Amino acid sequence: MFKNNADQHTGRRTERHTDRYDVAVVGGGAAGLSAALVLGRARLRTLVVDAGEPRNAPSSHMQGYLSRDSMAPAEFLALGREEIARYGVELVRDRAVDVTRGEDFAVELGGGRTVHARRLVVATGLKDELPAVPGVAERFGRDVLHCPFCHGWEVRDEPFGVLGTGPMSVHQALIVSRWSKDVTLFLHTLAEEELSDLDLRRLAAAGVKVVPGEVAGLVVEDDRITGVRLTGGTPSGDGPVHELSVVFVGPRAVPQTGLLEKLGAELEETPLGAYPVVDRTGLTTVPGVWAAGNATGFAEQVVHAASGGYRAATAIVGDLLMADLDAALGAEAQLGAKV
Template sequence: MKKYDVIVIGGGAAGLSGAMALARSRRSVLVIDDATPRNAPAEGVHNYLTRDGIPPSELTAIGRQEVIGYGGEVVSGTVTTAGRDGDFTVGLADGTTYQGRRLLVTTGLADVLPDVPGLAERWGKDVLHCPYCHGWEVRDQAIGVLATSAMALHQVQMFRQLSDDITLFLHTAPELTEEQWEELAARGIAVVQGKVEQLEVEDGKLTGVRLEGGNVIPRQALAVQTTVRARANFLADLGLEPTVREANGVEIGTAIPVDARGATEVPGVFAAGNVTDPMAQVMSSAAAGLMTGAGINFDLITEETRLAVAARSS
């Protein structure tokens, strides 16, 4: 079995950027990707300088070719196991195994959507979550914000920057304070109480939000808060588990803890991108992958220097 210096698990922006840094440092690198990126439903990647609006699949296709151009390898597959006996061994769903001296985990997150009929079908189109990722595309439209936690108050203010026609659907959010009511009123944000029953869709487009009782509020776009889950179950056998992350006291999901170099608590296992930072966008994930790849290269150099000194002294 061929042994790689580094196995990169996940072929998105973070993984490919890390692989690029390592391949350009003449490391043997294998990228394993299951082609199920979080941003697959989106039409384009935004806030990625010089590539704004590029389809996600096109961005990663270009990245793969660049990594391959420097001698890196890319294979399709889903990693289901990871173990260590000196070196790391990763197993794929089809039974294939690979060995590597280091692991770089860049598998990203999975979004758990609010349980509202019709919402999942519109996800990534006119049901959105991030004003920076998709806000410009719905500017000046009739935008709704579905509140499932106190984070909706932050989100609704961000989307208010993009349109004068904003409605906050309280749905299952905690009761608002007097100060919060005042802030919403001051910004001209309409508030609708009661639970949302379903989304109304006509001709493949969102047209409204139906409340329990049947009242429909016309909307062209709906922002939601998702709960995110780190896609890293295969790390359990290495003793590495995702931890809960919070923002403003609200649980937003799970992620893999890393230090400033991208190193996890398990020696030799590194991680970067959304799997470590739920708030990271594509460009910041790419930057994190680059820096972590550089850190892995120096980690290997440190090990190789130590072994060379020991061999010279023996």
């Protein structure tokens, strides 16, 4: 749409530089596509750079998004890509490997192309680093889960196990007890002395059983989890098996903030990773750079990410408009001074 546009009044066809955009959106998930949709509808020349690695790819469905409950994540993204295309937004399957800031933002792509944009949206999300327990990675998104708000209803009343890997594991065990009254916290790498007296009393009040010892692996039969095996003192190292159907884990969040760091954005350390300091619209400490979705926090669900992309885009529309108006006023003042 943008490479050759017909002038409505003269009928002439004008060329536009294909590597220059008003806004470059890095990340093609819910946050990036939502931002691109608003930007395209505002008639801004927009590029989405999509590496094709959505965080929720292992899940067969997403929940809690009004009107999209139970939709497959892949279908949701496909519909989003169709929608942004209606407004002339360009999407390229590539990875942004570098970015520099001069008069505009120069974004270098893995395929060798460099694109320039006046404003930048970073919606690169995060990666989940899973506990190194045999079977966990293979079952993640199926019956190894991390978010009860995403999957709790679908596995309600099943026997749950929670893999203890840090202080937040106690909180996770307490939260998932909302969906099942048969919950076991396996301490795994969490030392017993790390549990406070209040932790123990809360776990007992919620009916959560606490099992010390390291988890050796998951027991899987007929393509479903049937239990958790602990390490033991036998020659094979096998220990007792605890029967259950679902295992909740707490992945280590690895925010994909490389581009923001290259630009010098200020990051804030949290218990779940370092995230950019942003205002209510997602504007980072680097002028002209917004962040949205899981690039701004671990707990951003799909609905939050889409909202964040929308807010960032509306702020950018106003920001570019004012910049253009001020530039025009400055040009008029200079012309008047010469006359």
